[in-house]
Amino acid sequence: MCHAYGRRAVLRGVDLTVRAGALVGVVGENGTGKSTFLKILSGELRPQRGSVRREGRFGYCPQDAVLNDALTVRQHLEFFQAAFALPDLRYAEEIMEVLGFSEYADQRAGLLSGGTRQKLNLTLALMRDPRLLLLDEPYQGFDWETYQRFWHLAARLRDAGRSVLVVSHLAYDAERLDELWRLEDGLLRSTREVSA
Numbered sequence: 001m002c003h004a005y006g007r008r009a010v011l012r013g014v015d016l017t018v019r020a021g022a023l024v025g026v027v028g029e030n031g032t033g034k035s036t037f038l039k040i041l042s043g044e045l046r047p048q049r050g051s052v053r054r055e056g057r058f059g060y061c062p063q064d065a066v067l068n069d070a071l072t073v074r075q076h077l078e079f080f081q082a083a084f085a086l087p088d089l090r091y092a093e094e095i096m097e098v099l100g101f102s103e104y105a106d107q108r109a110g111l112l113s114g115g116t117r118q119k120l121n122l123t124l125a126l127m128r129d130p131r132l133l134l135l136d137e138p139y140q141g142f143d144w145e146t147y148q149r150f151w152h153l154a155a156r157l158r159d160a161g162r163s164v165l166v167v168s169h170l171a172y173d174a175e176r177l178d179e180l181w182r183l184e185d186g187l188l189r190s191t192r193e194v195s196a
């Protein structure tokens with residue numbers, strides 16, 4: 001796919017297939033087009049050229065949290081429960097437990113720390129157990145323990161056959177990933193592939 005903002009070409013021929021049960025990373029410096037790529041994959045933005053084919057449900061965790069500061073954590077979950085027509089919040093509560101912020105259930109989003117806001121943002125993307133997860137800088141603001149819990153959760157989802165695509169400007173611990181791509185000059189380059 002290709003995309004430009006005005007005369008600025010950001011994506012110049014990006015092609016990626018995310019297979020089931022794969023944990024895939026895309027790194028790139030600030031402004032290289034990572035968020036643009038995810039917006040296109042999620043359908044928020046239409047590419048100027050090319051197309052996206054998705055199979056099954058997907059969850060998208062944008063870089064900026066889509067939270068309403070006046071609502072509590074629980075009210076966010078209930079809002080998304082209704083939107084996704086989920087029978088209960090058991091899975092959401094399990095994710096909150098894993099990410100370690102259950103005690104904030106009755107706190108208003110506007111009073112949460114940046115890292116806790118991000119945990120809620122991530123929980124909202126995950127709570128309907130999507131087949132493909134698109135995560136834009138998902139661990140920004142996380143402390144070290146939460147960062148590790150995040151990767152543990154991502155690995156668990158991968159092992160359950162979900163696909164996880166993580167975008168970041170940070171070079172990851174590459175061994176956590178099945179594939180690592182670098183977005184550079186509008187193109188994706190494979191840095192390595194550890195499993196077929």
Ligand SMILES: Nc1ncnc2c1ncn2[C@@H]1O[C@H](COP(=O)(O)OP(=O)(O)OP(=O)(O)O)[C@@H](O)[C@H]1O
Pocket residue numbers: 005010028029030031032033034035036037063169
């Ligand atoms: N709506 C827009 N209109 C015009 N230019 C845009 C728009 N959105 C992004 N850009 C530009 O496109 C380029 C890629 O932006 P994008 O946000 O996709 O990069 P990124 O790799 O996610 O950056 P970061 O790591 O800083 O989040 C940047 O130069 C940015 O200024």
